[in-house]
Amino acid sequence: MKERCRPLSNPNIVSIFEQLFTMDLPQHGYRASAKPRARAGPHTGDPLLFADTSSAAPPMNNQGYYTPGYSIGGAPVGGPADAGVNNLFADPMASAAMMYGSSLANQGKEIVNKEISRYVSVNKLKYFFAVDSKYVMKKLLLLVFPYTHQDWEVRYHRDTPLTPRHDVNADDLYIPSMAFITYILLAGMALGIQKRFSPEVLGLCASTALVWVVIEVLVMLLCLYILSVHSDLSIFDLFAYSGYKYVGMIFTVLGGLLFGSDGYFVALTWSSCALMFFIVRSLKMKILSSLSHDSMGAGATAKPRLRLYITVATAAFQPIIIYWLTSHLVR
């Protein structure tokens, strides 16, 4: 337990996220071990929920963030926390208020979980976030240089696809969401370097990028439905494959910032080619190979062609949108 509870050292939102999500969750199913940790969480994590300025407890430098119950929420309970806890319990009003507050927070958490699980299946979503740092490294390398990868088949384990932790070909939602946030920060930095920054532009950039991904996912869903492609691509898979372009955008913007306009175009061509290759190889497995059991006569000849058109059109859309979303950042 000790080596997992290292304190959150860097009070930066992005790195807090990274430290929370790249910690290795235990292998035997984090659902089973989440419950005892969640029950232990509020007890040791009480000083984390509320920044207590009333008592004389020394302020802890990694506060202010409500860590979710199943991650390593009991992390920064060290020496200073014991003195703080003893101080708080000496004052009955403060401890009563804290109990009430923590029960209220638990109730709120239950309600939020219930509402969210009505719209989004949380178990399916957890599959996409079951990553570790080795997978993230390999996937990022694959997104930048996919030409030497041999086997693009998603491996299965008794009918369910393997989690991204065990299979580098599985798609995840961790990299797209992190890359989206990094892209927003990088856009802010690029605009700030050119003295064109204002907070509204940042929000506009973020919502524009998000809206383009949503549009692409909706168009893909429409095409897949119209062509009656019975693949196992769920809506989260489509979000994942659309979100991988954020990595290309980050690479392009970095190239533009570091090496000027020439670097921008070189990075743009490199990331476009790599991303196109990646998308075609990945989607070929999912879309084109799902017709292996269809055995129609004359109608079957039209289908592989249309499916190929979809795959190629998706791939060709990526460089366009990368250019569209990054060219105004690098003048």
Next chain:
Amino acid sequence: MAFTLYSLIQAVILCVNAVAVLHEERFLSKIGWGVDQSIGGFGDEPGIKVQLMNLVRSVRTVMRVPLIAVNSVCIVLLLLFG
């Protein structure tokens, strides 16, 4: 082209409205997209036109009543906030 989420919502509402105003007997039957012309391929490959006709018919059936509410909200918002 800078999008906000609200402009995406507006675009989606407009598209769904466009699909919902297609009249069954005045228009869709005239161009061969009526309900009675889609009972066709019972194989497992319905074809593009049949899928589109099914999509149009289901959007019209499902979204008719919610669109009334959504359009009213949109109109009120546009009147109040421009």
